[in-house]
Amino acid sequence: MVDFEERYGGLFYGMPGENGMDHGLEGEMEARETLYGWAFPAIVDGDWTWGVDVLEDGRVAMALSPPIPYQIINRSVEQRLESHALLAVVRSWPHRAFGLTVDTSEIPVIASDELPPVVPEATGPADLWWYDDETAVHLQLGSWWGDHDTWVLRCFAKRLEPLNKILAASRRAATGLPTMERDWCGLCGRRVRLEEICLWQPSAED
Structure with a gap:
């Protein structure tokens, strides 16, 4: 303490x-x-x-x-800080999110062959990160109550063309898991349309 x-x-x-x-x-x-x-x-x-x-x-x-x-x-305060630091780097990139559902207390199994390299220092029990200089994937526990757990899978890219590729790769990586479109972007704080890509713009206060 x-x-x-x-x-x-x-x-x-x-x-x-x-x-x-x-x-x-x-x-x-x-x-x-x-x-x-x-x-x-x-x-x-x-x-x-x-x-x-x-x-x-x-x-x-x-x-x-x-x-x-x-x-x-x-898993530690340091891992928490690393995860937040990485999110601060990529959150202004174009992005899109999906929801995943798994049994209670389970971590989704993601086939990461087509994803960027894993970032071990930022990855923990409720945050999994894959990142390179152009793209990133963040899998985060969203809720753990009810009869299942919900995770949010966010894909980021500096440019739109790589984003479409990482979106497709992430969908393949999550094959076999129940997925759902999300109508709310927690990063941008706004509703999104089906298949809409968020082009986040900082406000004067950010």
């Missing part, structure tokens, strides 16, 4: 179009026992507008309102 505060206390960064990510104990040394061991509240996730915990072993978990299960979302 003390090590976390010394290293990350006061760290704040904004994600364009979202609230910021705020790190620190705010003067309170509070710990509680969880399903995965002892944990302490340490981060306010501006995307979810909710607090997240850091476990004794360094993993990061989120406890939403009961009966939603306590969920491990990052």
Whole structure:
């Protein structure tokens, strides 16, 4: 707990179009026992507008309102920061998203042969990243309540032509998984039409 505060206390960064990510104990040394061991509240996730915990072993978990299960979302604070940093790099690129459904607590099996190289430092239990200088694929856990889990598969590219190729490759990579078109872009904060590609434009506040 003390090590976390010394290293990350006061760290704040904004994600364009979202609230910021705020790190620190705010003067309170509070710990509680969880399903995965002892944990302490340490981060306010501006995307979810909710607090997240850091476990004794360094993993990061989120406890939403009961009966939603306590969920491990990052394998470490460092992995969480790397994932957010990579998202900040690619989020202004043209992009498109799909939804995937799997059984509860399962991670979708993606055939990555046609995808960019995996990014291990940014990849964790709820964030999987593939990236090169031109394209990126991000698979993120979106919800873990109900009778199945929902994941969001986002494809990015600097230009439209590579985006069409990575979209096709991602669909092939997810063969066998139930997929659905999404009518809302969480990055742009707007509704999208069927098969619409988002051409995100930063606002004056971003």
